[in-house]
Structures are given as structure tokens and as C-alpha cells.
Amino acid sequence: MAARSKARKRAFQILFEADQRGASVQEVLADQVRLARSDDRQPPVSDFTMQLVEGYATQVARIDELIHTYAVDWDLDRMPVADRNIVRLGAYELIWEDGTPDAVAIDEAVQLAKEFSTDESPNFVNGLLARFKDLKPRLRRDADV
Numbered sequence: 001m002a003a004r005s006k007a008r009k010r011a012f013q014i015l016f017e018a019d020q021r022g023a024s025v026q027e028v029l030a031d032q033v034r035l036a037r038s039d040d041r042q043p044p045v046s047d048f049t050m051q052l053v054e055g056y057a058t059q060v061a062r063i064d065e066l067i068h069t070y071a072v073d074w075d076l077d078r079m080p081v082a083d084r085n086i087v088r089l090g091a092y093e094l095i096w097e098d099g100t101p102d103a104v105a106i107d108e109a110v111q112l113a114k115e116f117s118t119d120e121s122p123n124f125v126n127g128l129l130a131r132f133k134d135l136k137p138r139l140r141r142d143a144d145v
Helices: 003-021 025-038 047-070 081-096 102-116 121-144
Strands: none
Touching: 003 025, 003 047, 003 081, 003 102, 025 047, 047 081, 047 121, 081 102, 081 121, 102 121
């Protein structure tokens, strides 16, 4: 598995854990960094993982607003936890990470859905992120206002 794919997987796991614990992603990230430093059995938290998690944290309210607006017939609270956090991470990377091509951000999110969620999840994740991709220039412009 490529280094960036591993970093995305770790970032997803941090978002998922924070969601499950009702904690902030920054708190869980700090816990994971401390754990990796104190226990050599734990893999280190990569710079890209930190970049994704910290970047997501700066846009969390806007990302949840976008999911709420564009996830047809899905309340954020009713959405499977894995799907919710895969879409959150994918939306952040797609809209705000200029160094990642759009197709890569979407494909990586779909791969996470295949690994961690239901059989229907990859199509859901792909469809929602494709919608964000189509709206990306407007979404970024609206976020900057």
C-alpha cells in the first residue's frame, strides 16, 4: 500500500475514533502521536495524516453542512459512522487539498468504503464526492466568503 494511502487510512481511523468517542479529532490525533512515540509497536503518525486531520478540523462545520445539503435522503446522524467519516475526509481532501488530484481523492475514499463499510457504501461515497467535485469551484468560493 502506498504511503499516502496508508496516511489516508490512518486519518480515517482517527476521524472514526473521534466520532465514536465524541472527542475532537485534534484530541484523538494527539493521543495517537503520543501513543506512537511511547509504544514502538504502534506505527508513527505521518505528516500527511496530520495534514489531513488538522485540515479537516479547520473545515468540519462546512463539511458537515455540505454533507447535510447534498446527501439526498440521508441525515448525517443516521448515516453509517464509517461512511460519514470517509465522506468527511474525502470532502476535505477533494475541496481543500490542492496537491491531490480530484480523481485520486475520490478513488481513495471509495477504496476506504470498500474496506471499512457496506457493499452499498462505495457507490454512495463515489456519488456524493462526485457531486462535490462538480460543485468544487463554487464550494471553495462560498467557503472563502
